[in-house]
Amino acid sequence: MLDIIQLLPDSIANQIAAGEVVQRPASVVKELLENSIDAGASTIQLIIREAGKTLIQVIDDGLGMSETDARMCFERHATSKIRTSDDLFKIRTMGFRGEAMASIAAVAQVEMRTRRKTEELGVLVKIEASEIKAQEAVATEQGTSIQVKNLFYNVPARRNFLKSNPVEMRHILDEFQRVSLANPEITFTLHHNDSEIYNLPAGKLSRRIVDLFGKNYREQLASCEEETSFVSVRGFVGKPEFSKKTRGEQFFFANNRYIKNGYLNHAVMSAFEGLIAEGTHPFYVLFIEIDPIHIDINVHPTKTEIKFDDERTVYAIVQAAVRKAMSQHNLTPSLDFETDVNFTNNIFNFGNSPFQTKQQSAETFNGGPAVTTAIRHDNSSPRERTNLTNWNKLYEGLNRTADDFERKEVSQANFDFGKDFEPTPFTLKSKANDISDMRLQRGFRDSEATTFQIHNRYIVSQVKSGMLLIDQRAAYERILYEKFTQHLQKNDGASQQLLFPTTVTLTPVDFHLVLEIQEEIRNLGFVLSVTGHDTFVVNGIPADSPDENEQAMIEGLLEQFKHNEANLHLDKSENVARSMAKRSAGRFGVHALTVLEMNALVEQLFASSNPSYTPSGELTMKILSLEEMAGLFLK
Template sequence: MPDIIHLLPDSIANQIAAGEVIQRPASVVKELVENSLDAGASHIRIYIKDAGRTLIQVIDDGKGMSGTDVRMAFERHATSKIKNADDLFSLTTMGFRGEALPSIAAISQIEVKSRREEDELGTLVVINGSRLEKQELISCAEGTSVSVKNIFFNVPARRKFLKSNETERRNIFSEIERIALVNPDIEFTLVENDLETLHLPKAGLRQRIVQLEGKSVSQQLIEINEETTLGKIHGYVARPEFARKGRASQFFFVNNRYIRHPYFHRAVMTAFEPLIAANEKPGYYIYLQVDPDTIDVNIHPTKTEVKFENEQALWQILMVTVKESLGKFNAIPSIDFDTDDAPEIPIYDPSRSAPMPRVNVNSGYNPFHNPRPESKSFSPPAFGWEQLYQGFEKEKELKPEVEIHVQGNLFKSPGTNSDHPETELYPEHYQYKQKYILTSVKSGLMIIDQHKAHVRILFDRYMEQIRHRKGVTQRVLFPEVLELSAAEAASLPSLKDDLEALGFELSHLGNHSFAVQGVPSEIENLDAALLIRTIIGKSMETGSDVKAEIQESMALSFACMTAIPYGRILTSEEMLLIVSQLFASKTPTYTPDGQRVISMISDQDIEKRLQ
């Protein structure tokens, strides 16, 4: 029997490796831009067509490569970053494995132009699916230009599973955002379909954050800075009052490398816990500088997972640093120097003597005297039990025809009989703790969460508006300016039609700024810009590419923001309306995200509790 185990050809091995390293067009952008950073570039230009499906081109003004180096760069595990195993524990470059370029070349058509400063001519290399097609000398600018065309052209299954252009474009923005945040001293330009959509000139860290997140962020940032023997922590956290219920900008960087670290995230959340609600998320941009010997980045191909030698100690330092910065911010009161009602301070005159303050004393006051209470003709009620019933009206007798009328309106379709006797309500509803609606049913006591019930009602209404484009817009007299981050602005086009269906009207002001010209007619006293940012953030968190799921996420976000809040006192008419509209829904017992709206306490349970 012949031997059956054999070595795979390099082209097949590279395609397999590409499955881990190159997952989507954004992965190509990340790898090429990181190579430009390692080459010492000061200006990096990124050109995209069709969200990276047709073309991804990265041009830098870095050191460039010789003809031999250009060709060697596409061999597996060929790299200039490390020479031996010990170098893995003292990494200062973004790349080191030599996997990215061979993996990209295996699933695309790639063209590289590169020239060093000391060379008169540069080198052109053309590779098609790992196969070298051309290598020649050319005249080109100093630096390197890499063009990646038709990604996954020879792997149809991978190309078929790419997301929509909006989703892939959003992922590209996210990668550029992470790289730009950690390299504020480098200029970045993004051109999409021959239109410049992002330009980030060189700046300081705070200015770079503002460039990406919008001008409004500048007033929200609190600086953090701490240096210990284990490393240095610096960056910014957002003020607690600007924490969001939806997506927030949260970034960790270690030695200029973006990472995901749930453990360190928990440290930041612990510092914020006393200052924000449980469902709110603070923004932060935190940079850790540690000895490369104490971390291991060689865990995952994307290099976003890092192991730390002193993880617990760093957790404590991070938590204390953030908490201390928040404490300093909260301890300094704001002073308004423009106030009109400031007290007058008299001018000091040394020739005038200051009068002694006078204190009036009641000489007949006896602190031990206890006046006898007035006599009454009745004794007070024992234990104050009557107060238990304050606010509750005596239950009225119901006429049968009134009960039938209410039941028919709330829970029956015309001409049908109720199949659910447990939902046949009496007309009285009571509000408990300004949070729940209590109502008596034939089988016991029904408890309805007023906020969740309204979310269910509004979600159904907004989904109907989105599907049938029935939203009513109310024009605003003074349009509100909406400042979006680069990633949020990239997500907006895919949501714009559905936002307009809800009743929002937006106009583009340039860059990442928009004017809110109109809002849904049913919202009052709500921040329209915050609503839109929350909807965009939820959509980005969901990451769905299915239109129906995007619409559901949008409707749910809008419903949660506009629903009746806890703590609001409801009238009998409002409670009746909520109950009737809730049971008109196809799924009244749960919110769209699966939370219970209704709970029942049976008569038997009540009787057991009172035995």
């Protein structure tokens, strides 16, 4: 029988390796940018066409390569970064495996021009599907220029699985942001389809953050720094009030390499505990400097996951550094130990002196005489002093039954306010018992008596079995979701044209997200027109949208969309409908309603397909039966 195991050709082996290293255009961008950084470049240009499907070009002014190196870099496991196995534990460069260029050349058409400073002519290498097509001398600038054309042209299945251009461009922007954040001392530019997306001059880290994410980040940055003999932490954290529902603006770098580490992220989140709302995430850019011997970066093909030999110590230092930054910038709430929080309300302000003791306050609160000591300066008027001795008479008669209140109103108590005060007649009633003249207890069924609102948040309605309690915000979310879903299915969302169109400017990532979902949001009623690489004009908004600034409305919609995208597996239309409903319900859900509006809301809720739950599975209502209410009072 013939032997069946054979050594694969390099071209096939490279295609297999490319499946791990080159997953999408963003993977190519990451590898090429990191090569330029390792080459000592001070200026790096990234040029993209059709979200990297047609062209990815990186131009740098680094060291360049000799003719032999230019050819050798496309061989598997050919690298200038390591020589021995010991070097794996001393890695300071971005790359070290020698797989990237061979993997890229296996699934694309690559053209590279490179020249070293000491040489007059450079070299041009053309390679397609791991096969050298040309190698010749050429006049070129110092450094390296690599063009990757028609990615996955020879692997149709992989190319067909690429997402739309806006989606792929968002991934490219993510990689670009990470690399440029890690190297603020390098000038970066990014062009997409001949439009400049980013122009980032070399400078400080704070300047790089503002250039990448927007000017509004300038006011939320708090510097963070901690030095120890084992590890050092530096960078910036965002103020708690700027935290967002979505992840994506949390950056950890270990020795300038972007990493993903849930354990260290927990360290930061624990430092923010009690300062941010549950389910929100703070902004941070933190750099960890540690001896390479204490980490292992050869864990994952993308090199974004690393192992620390003492992760607990790193966790504690990161947590301490963030807490220190929060305290130094007064981002944590302070406590006034001189104030008794039980008596800060004006209702119980029985004297003007801040030196009143707890014992004096307690005696006064219990109806006893106001005590005056050497440290209390009582400047109260005779009327105030007599009021303090008679405050308990305000509550006389409140132990009467409901029948007493139906038959007779509480008459004015005989208060002794002093001879210099002439009282004005008034009447006290217990609001706990006086509800629309007790019509509920007497059996009236009119809507005004059986439906009312609590704190502009909840609607209470009487039903046959007891009491119906409706979460106003959740009810709006269910109703609006079904309305928006219908608009998306029928493409008939009504639009309210703006008298003065509004120009909205977004970050490049959010701008490409709008391009990705522009068909869906247009069906909801938005009328947008692109005017620049990160701006567009809003000419119309959905007819029933809340009264809100257009910029805030769109940013809120995108924020909720990204939150759903990260946590749920939804198609675009479903995600847009849920995001818009959630966002709008938050604005509609807390305001006063008339009886007619409350009844209309209840009717629309019960007319929906699933009135009991929001699209995300939260309860919209709760029926409290008569038996349950009796149980509350142990009857």
